Amino acid sequence: MTTPVRDLPLLFLGEGSDPASERGVDCPGDLPPASDPDLVERARAAKAALGDQVFILGHHYQRDEVIQFADVTGDSFKLAREAAARPQAPYIVFCGVHFMAESADILTAAHQKVILPDLAAGCSMADMATFDQVEECWEALEDAGIADDVVPVTYMNSSADIKAFVGRHGGTVCTSSNAKRALDWAYGKGKKVLFLPDQHLGRNTAVLEMGLSLDDCVVYNPHRPDGGLSRKELREARMILWRGHCSVHGRFSKESVDEVRARVPGVNVLVHPECRHEVVLGADRVGSTEYIIKTLDAAPPGSSWAVGTELNLVRRLANAHPDKNVMFLDKAVCFCSTMNRIDLPHLVRSLETLAAGEVVNRIEVDAETARHARAALDQMLALP
Ligand code: SF4
Numbered sequence: 001m002t003t004p005v006r007d008l009p010l011l012f013l014g015e016g017s018d019p020a021s022e023r024g025v026d027c028p029g030d031l032p033p034a035s036d037p038d039l040v041e042r043a044r045a046a047k048a049a050l051g052d053q054v055f056i057l058g059h060h061y062q063r064d065e066v067i068q069f070a071d072v073t074g075d076s077f078k079l080a081r082e083a084a085a086r087p088q089a090p091y092i093v094f095c096g097v098h099f100m101a102e103s104a105d106i107l108t109a110a111h112q113k114v115i116l117p118d119l120a121a122g123c124s125m126a127d128m129a130t131f132d133q134v135e136e137c138w139e140a141l142e143d144a145g146i147a148d149d150v151v152p153v154t155y156m157n158s159s160a161d162i163k164a165f166v167g168r169h170g171g172t173v174c175t176s177s178n179a180k181r182a183l184d185w186a187y188g189k190g191k192k193v194l195f196l197p198d199q200h201l202g203r204n205t206a207v208l209e210m211g212l213s214l215d216d217c218v219v220y221n222p223h224r225p226d227g228g229l230s231r232k233e234l235r236e237a238r239m240i241l242w243r244g245h246c247s248v249h250g251r252f253s254k255e256s257v258d259e260v261r262a263r264v265p266g267v268n269v270l271v272h273p274e275c276r277h278e279v280v281l282g283a284d285r286v287g288s289t290e291y292i293i294k295t296l297d298a299a300p301p302g303s304s305w306a307v308g309t310e311l312n313l314v315r316r317l318a319n320a321h322p323d324k325n326v327m328f329l330d331k332a333v334c335f336c337s338t339m340n341r342i343d344l345p346h347l348v349r350s351l352e353t354l355a356a357g358e359v360v361n362r363i364e365v366d367a368e369t370a371r372h373a374r375a376a377l378d379q380m381l382a383l384p
Contacts, residue, residue, distance in 0.1 A: 031345040039344045043069055046351035054354060055089035057082065057104070059096035060289050061310040061339040066095050066347055075289045076100040076156050077175050080107045083114070091115060093350050094363070095342045097123045101363035102160040106370045106377065114363045115354070117346035121338050123157055125274075128244035129197035131161040133222040137194070137242075138169070140226045144234040151190035153182050154376065155198045157246075162196055164369045167376035174380060176273050176288035179205040181383045192237060194220075197244030204273045204280050206239045214277075219243050248336045249274035252308045256330040257282040260306040269329065270295055271308030279308065289313065299324055311335045 032039060047054065047069060057079040058070025067073060072082045076096060083092045084107040092114045094101040101116040108114065141147040152171035154162050163173055170189070174182035179201055186193045187210075195202030199219055206212040216238040220227035223243075227234075234240065252275050260267055269283040270292055280286050285295060292309055299305060301323040307314045308329035318326040328334070353360045365373065 032348050034343065034345050039348055042348045043344065043351055046348065046355045049355045050091070050351065052088060054091045054093060054351070055083060055086050056093045057095060059100065059339065060313045061336050062095045062342060063312055063340060064316065065344045066342055069347060070095060075175065076103060080104040084108050087112065091354050093117065095347065097121045097338055098363065099123055099126045099157060099159055102365050103156065105363050105365050106160060106373050113359055115350050115359065116361050116363050117350040118341045119361050121341040123338060124247045125157050125197055125244050126159050129158060129162050129242055131165060134162060134165050134196065137220055137222065137227060141194070141234065144231040146192060146235055149191040150194050150240070151186040152194045152196065153186050154196040155201055158197050160365045160369050160373045163376045164372035167372035167374070171376060172379040172383065173376045176201060177290060178380065178383060180209040182380065183210055185383050192240060194240045196242045198246065198274055199241040199243055200245055200250070200276055201273050202239060202241045203277050204286070207277070208280065212238055217241055246274040248310050248334055249308065250276060251332065251334055252276070252279045252330050254278045254282050260329060264304050264306065267304040267306050269306050271329065275308050283308070293317065296321055296324065296326060310339070
């Protein structure tokens with residue numbers, strides 16, 4: 001079969017609208033001006049007025065001005081579970097990106113409403129795997145006669161549609177903390193894995209933790225016919241990696257690692273597994289956001305750390321550990337631009353509209369999609 005070449009479904013900074021995009025919309029509506037000196041007080045007052053009615057989740061990559069109002073901080077999966085553990089709160093304000101709010105909606109009770117303060121806060125990685133593209137990929141695997149041998153595994157950083165696809169095909173969701181356990185389970189069930197949408201997490205886990213070789217891995221490019229792979233390549237592969245990546249972590253390079261080692265004697269290089277394979281190979285330690293936080297908490301005073309992850313988090317960690325030398329791995333500024341869309345004006349609008357009895361920017365996953373996505377999420381929770 002052939003796959004038509006198509007444009008990337010990305011929108012820059014929420015401009016315009018694209019129904020194939022993970023977020024799919026821009027974010028219209030009146031916002032308080034960013035220059036309003038009372039924004040902090042307004043957020044505080046609206047939150048106080050809502051009391052237990054609202055629970056605010058703050059992803060680690062959010063700005064400090066937003067994090068200060070979070071009831072809990074964490075990675076996307078921890079936050080979704082925290083929301084589900086508070087059924088008494090009818091409103092969940094998710095300061096993160098769109099796929100995270102979808103997961104929270106899937107995992108919370110029916111009466112809880114999940115609000116994303118800026119609808120244009122998507123994730124470029126999640127946008128790199130659309131439902132139609134993944135369906136076409138599966139057809140290519142069927143045409144190659146291998147679909148029955150393939151277990152799909154999707155990273156948490158994917159749309160509800162993709163999680164539902166994986167659930168329908170007997171696969172699982174994974175996080176950067178449990179990717180090895182997810183792959184152990186998948187290879188116990190099938191001969192091959194289709195790993196969505198982050199090729200780097202898939203490759204780093206398969207090669208560095210599962211003992212596969214780089215030759216066992218192929219990359220499926222959704223913008224090329226049949227993913228740019230021959231049937232022979234598909235049949236021989238053990239790991240079929242989707243050609244997606246994080247636009248933040250993908251910017252770190254082996255040169256960044258070499259440069260910081262030359263500049264800071266004795267530095268420890270600590271990176272997230274969404275970084276490219278050569279960056280992970282050059283690092284001293286690799287692990288999820290929670291692992292990075294715990295590693296720096298446990299690090300001895302005076303030690304030096306070059307951290308390869310999102311800049312808001314690295315800055316916060318540097319401030320939290322003044323007795324350690326915590327620095328960003330790359331000189332180039334590296335915020336996640338879509339995470340950064342959630343700012344104080346958007347948060348104030350969400351809280352004030354809720355306090356006035358109006359729900360703005362609710363994220364709701366349809367029941368059928370939620371049912372299948374939930375199956376893939378539940379499979380992750382049941383991983384041995
Ligand atoms: S940091 Fe990367 S994976 Fe996370 S939301 Fe931003 S683009 Fe997506």
